[in-house]
Amino acid sequence: MKEFIEKNFVKINEERVEFYIYRKKVKNINLRVDKEKNIIISMPFKMSSERAKDFVKEKINWINKQKNQLSTLKSKKDGEIRNGNSVYILGKIYEIVIKEGKVNSIIKNEKNIEFCVRKRFVDNEKYLQKIYDNWLKEYELQIIKQIINNYQKELLDKYYIKFPEIQIRKMKSRWGCCFPFQNKVVFNLSLIKTPIECVDYVVLHELSHFKYKNHSKDFYRFIEIYMKNWKEKRKILNKEYFNI
Numbered sequence: 436m437k438e439f440i441e442k443n444f445v446k447i448n449e450e451r452v453e454f455y456i457y458r459k460k461v462k463n464i465n466l467r468v469d470k471e472k473n474i475i476i477s478m479p480f481k482m483s484s485e486r487a488k489d490f491v492k493e494k495i496n497w498i499n500k501q502k503n504q505l506s507t508l509k510s511k512k513d514g515e516i517r518n519g520n521s522v523y524i525l526g527k528i529y530e531i532v533i534k535e536g537k538v539n540s541i542i543k544n545e546k547n548i549e550f551c552v553r554k555r556f557v558d559n560e561k562y563l564q565k566i567y568d569n570w571l572k573e574y575e576l577q578i579i580k581q582i583i584n585n586y587q588k589e590l591l592d593k594y595y596i597k598f599p600e601i602q603i604r605k606m607k608s609r610w611g612c613c614f615p616f617q618n619k620v621v622f623n624l625s626l627i628k629t630p631i632e633c634v635d636y637v638v639l640h641e642l643s644h645f646k647y648k649n650h651s652k653d654f655y656r657f658i659e660i661y662m663k664n665w666k667e668k669r670k671i672l673n674k675e676y677f678n679i
Contacts, residue, residue, distance in 0.1 A: 468501040526630030575627035613644035636668035
């Protein structure tokens, strides 16, 4: 039987609080607040909408706490590629500086990302974004190769894992994925915007799939051998960089 969605509301202290009901083949009523601050109720098919309203009332303090946490999360989205805007690289903010030049080049210094492009492309944001994505892809590839090299002896060699093929591409819902039978790992282009320790965690996570194909308890125990605080790194990714 398919779930279906019902939009409803309840008044709490004269305020209209809207929520969505997902009716499913479940035994209990459950509540969550999604990243867009929508209140989501999952409940059995035969349970009444009035019970959902009561449940929202009971949990309103928790709901407001979750919404407040979402409001205070830092946005890690890059600005458009134009002079004076900012981009994130390895968790740090860099200001964009665009200059005229004879050939295309991008240089990262301590504070800035300097673009050097021909005069006719200085104000072409689409073109600037394209060359920036290409540069970012190569930069991320270098960083990931360095990290994998760090795990060469203690992980790859120890478990007879070949150095994998690495691909970088834009992805909407994953930081990375592993294809063990193809000896290939794929990483989100936006991963390079996160702190280096988060990149390290995602790389280790995907390498660990060569040993354990699913997300079993053994899989996470294996990660913990190499990174005791991996939960902290995952929390940073999920909370501060989820909208990247």
